[in-house]
Amino acid sequence: MLKRLFSNWEESVSRFQLRGITSKQLLIIKNKRERKNQLIQAINQLRKERNQLSKNGKEHAEKIKEWKKEIVLLEKELNDLEKELNDLIIRLPNLPALDIPLKENKIVDETKYNWEIKHNFTYEKIARELKIINEKASIKLSGSRFAVYQGLGTQLVQSLINLMLNEQKKNDYQLFSVPYLVRSQNLYHTGQFPKLQEDSFKIENSDFYLIPTAEVPLVNLYKNEILNESDLPLKLCAYSPCFRAEAGAAGQENKGLIRLHQFHKVELVRITHPENSYQHLQEIIEDARSILHLLKIPYRVIELCAEELGFSAAKTYDIEVWLPISKRWLEISSCSNCESFQTERAKIRVKKQNGQKYYPHSLNGSGLAIDRLIVAILEYYYNRDKNVLEIPPELKRFFFNYDE
Numbered sequence: 001m002l003k004r005l006f007s008n009w010e011e012s013v014s015r016f017q018l019r020g021i022t023s024k025q026l027l028i029i030k031n032k033r034e035r036k037n038q039l040i041q042a043i044n045q046l047r048k049e050r051n052q053l054s055k056n057g058k059e060h061a062e063k064i065k066e067w068k069k070e071i072v073l074l075e076k077e078l079n080d081l082e083k084e085l086n087d088l089i090i091r092l093p094n095l096p097a098l099d100i101p102l103k104e105n106k107i108v109d110e111t112k113y114n115w116e117i118k119h120n121f122t123y124e125k126i127a128r129e130l131k132i133i134n135e136k137a138s139i140k141l142s143g144s145r146f147a148v149y150q151g152l153g154t155q156l157v158q159s160l161i162n163l164m165l166n167e168q169k170k171n172d173y174q175l176f177s178v179p180y181l182v183r184s185q186n187l188y189h190t191g192q193f194p195k196l197q198e199d200s201f202k203i204e205n206s207d208f209y210l211i212p213t214a215e216v217p218l219v220n221l222y223k224n225e226i227l228n229e230s231d232l233p234l235k236l237c238a239y240s241p242c243f244r245a246e247a248g249a250a251g252q253e254n255k256g257l258i259r260l261h262q263f264h265k266v267e268l269v270r271i272t273h274p275e276n277s278y279q280h281l282q283e284i285i286e287d288a289r290s291i292l293h294l295l296k297i298p299y300r301v302i303e304l305c306a307e308e309l310g311f312s313a314a315k316t317y318d319i320e321v322w323l324p325i326s327k328r329w330l331e332i333s334s335c336s337n338c339e340s341f342q343t344e345r346a347k348i349r350v351k352k353q354n355g356q357k358y359y360p361h362s363l364n365g366s367g368l369a370i371d372r373l374i375v376a377i378l379e380y381y382y383n384r385d386k387n388v389l390e391i392p393p394e395l396k397r398f399f400f401n402y403d404e
Helices: 002-007 009-017 023-054 061-089 123-130 135-142 152-170 184-190 215-220 274-295 341-346 370-381
Strands: 106-111 174-176 181-183 208-210 226-228 234-243 262-272 299-303 315-323 328-337 349-351 361-369
Touching (some): 009 023, 023 061, 123 152, 152 274, 152 361, 152 370, 181 184, 184 215, 215 234, 215 361, 274 299, 274 361, 328 370, 341 361
Parallel strands (some): 174 234
Antiparallel strands (some): 234 262, 299 315
C-alpha cells in the first residue's frame, strides 16, 4: 500500500479523496514514514560508529556507553512509530480503479424475461402461505433476523446450493468446504478488519470469529505462500453460511429473508495475473448471473461509484434482481476486483520463471446469495390458484427424492 501511495503522491491523494480519505490524513502518514526512515538511518549510523570505536579497545568505553543508550532510545521511538504507522495504514481502503464512476452508480446491463405473474402476493405472504419458514421457531431459537426453514423451504435452500456448485464446477472452479470459524488475522487480510470488526460475531475468550463470507477462508488458503506463475488463475468456489451482526443496520429489511444475521451464500474467488484481472472480473459476473439465466429471473448489473465501494475493492459490480410484486430491485451479488490489496496483506506472491516475485490480484463475487434468490423465486414462481410454487426443472432436479 505504501509503495503505491508514494510512487505517485498527487494521483494517490486524489484517488483516496474519492474514498473519503483527506490529504491531511495522508500527510500524517507521509511525515511518520519520513521520520521512520530518518530513525533507521540514525540507528544504523550509530551502530556503525559504535562498532568502529569498539575495535579500539576500552579508550572509548564512555562514548560507546552513551551511544548504546542513544540507540535504545531511538529504537523505542522507532518501535512506537511503526505501531502508529501500521495502525494508520490498515485503516486505508483500497485505491479505486482509474475509470470508476465518481459520484453516481452506472447501470451497465439489464436482462428481462417475459413473465405472467399468477398472483399479487409479496414474498413474505407467499412464505407464510407455503409454510417455508417457521417464524415462531426462529424467534424462539435465536430471536429476530434468523430463519428456520422447513419443508419446501429446506428443499429450496439445499437444491439452490447444489445447483450453484454444480454450475460453477462446470465453469472450472475448484470446490471447497471451508471452516466457518477463522482467526482475526484472516479477516484483516481480506479487509473486513478493522473497519467492519463491529459487524462480526466473535467467540468469547478466543481469537475466533464466524466468517462473514467464504471469501475470507478461500483467499487465506494461500496466505504466506509463493505460487508459481503457471498456477494462475486460481478459481475457487465454496458454499457457506455467512454470519454478520450488521450493528448499524435498521428498518423494514430486518424482517424476513433480506437482511439476516445468518444467511446462505455460494462464493466465487479468483487469484490472477494483474494484467488480465479485469477480464476475470467480467467472467465472474458472467458466472454469477448464469444462475439467473437458468431460472429466468430479470436482473440488472450496476457499476458502483467510488463512494459506495467496499473497503477492499478497486472496482465493484452489483447484480440486482427485480421483484415484480414488491416493486423493487434487490442486490443478489457483488463482484469485485481487489487488485493486490488483499494479496499484499496476506503476503500471497507469485514467482516468475526468472525468479522475480509479484503480488497477484484477487477477485470475489457472490454466486449467489441464496436467501435473497429464494425471495425472487417466490414472487416469480408462485401460483396462487393452486397455492404451489412451480419449481423450474433446472432446480427441481436437485430436490430430494425427485424422479425425472
